[in-house]
Amino acid sequence: MTVPRNAVRRSKRTLTAAVLALAVAAGTGGWAAGTAQTAVTGPAPGAAAWRADHSLGVALPDPASASPAEVARFFAGLTGAQQQALAARHPLTVGNLDGAPVALRYEANSRALRAERDRALARATDPAGTLQDHQQARRAAARYAALLAPGRRILAFDPRGRGQVAEVHGDLAAARRTAVIVPGSDIDLATFDRATDPYGTPTGMAASLRRRMAAEAPGVPTAVIAWVGYTTPVGLGPDAATGRLAEAGAPRLARFLAGLAATGTPAPAVLCHSYGSVVCGLAAPHTGRGDLTDLIVFGSPGMRRDTAADLRTPARVWAARDTSDWIGDVPNVEVLGLGHGADPTDPAFGARRVPAQRAKGHTGYLAPGTDSLRAIAAIVLGHPETVR
Structure with missing residues (x-):
């Protein structure tokens, strides 16, 4: 008996979705390992x-529009x-x-x-x-x-929900080279910086990157922004496996980058870690030509795009993953809303590769002494040709 081709396709999709669900559940102890979050959207209180x-006699610009x-x-x-x-x-x-x-x-x-x-x-x-x-x-x-x-220079602060914050490391007004770090799951006001796993936090990443840039180019003024401007997933439950929170966060990131451009800040390189790369993937098509120079994803589960060209950004697109990062075990599919699609480090995706052989685990990409930190610093400093 010949099986219809569309039936085969449906079976493959069903099997892939099942594999994805089982992989996430097995890796986290079940969906209960992550709690559903309510995305914070709209203007601050x-x-x-x-x-x-109307104290100035004119209407103030609407924060929402x-x-x-x-x-x-x-x-x-x-x-x-x-x-x-x-x-x-x-x-x-x-x-x-x-x-x-x-x-x-x-x-x-x-x-x-x-x-x-x-x-x-x-x-x-x-x-x-x-x-x-x-x-x-x-x-x-x-x-x-x-x-x-x-x-401390706090560029954004919103107490709603688990809290959101953005902090500038360096002098943004004087900087000639800048970067914005977009974190992944489990990051909020309380975990923005912490003593344990410091290079897995936005503050630790930003401080490490800026120190490396200062060592590489001591005469170049730099600034790195640690941006937690969206509601991140908690744990590895449904929120981490779907794009719901990224869809709410992407417009906030695009607007933040446009705000930097509007105030004369040099276009930054945008560094996207883990689930943050999903946010960046959805935000990229909505950014302007002067909003960013490079888009660098590391420890990425996917960007909800099939190829780098699908990001529709003039920025250079880079990707890094070390062999000890557990994210490599997550299936790179997107089926029935689960998963985030193609692996950005796959040559077929079309991103430039960032070396990461000395990085350790899922949060070690910007740790001191790693080849990934050295390469990312070179990219931010405007020397992409030195990355091998």
């Missing part, structure tokens, strides 16, 4: 008060005193408003962090709270206090 503010270029033009038409007044009245809006002056965003976010810290300290002693409430509030207050430490 306070947008309604911002829209209702004004482009970063429009925001930049609006602030360029204000006096310093007017800018300061807006930051004082609307710190969360100004601090997260892509296209607003960078230094003003730093100041606004300092105000917002102090306000959140004070609220957390009040909750920590509220007689109506439980012991657990008090403990959680004290941890939150300590986290906010850490971000307020002298020398």
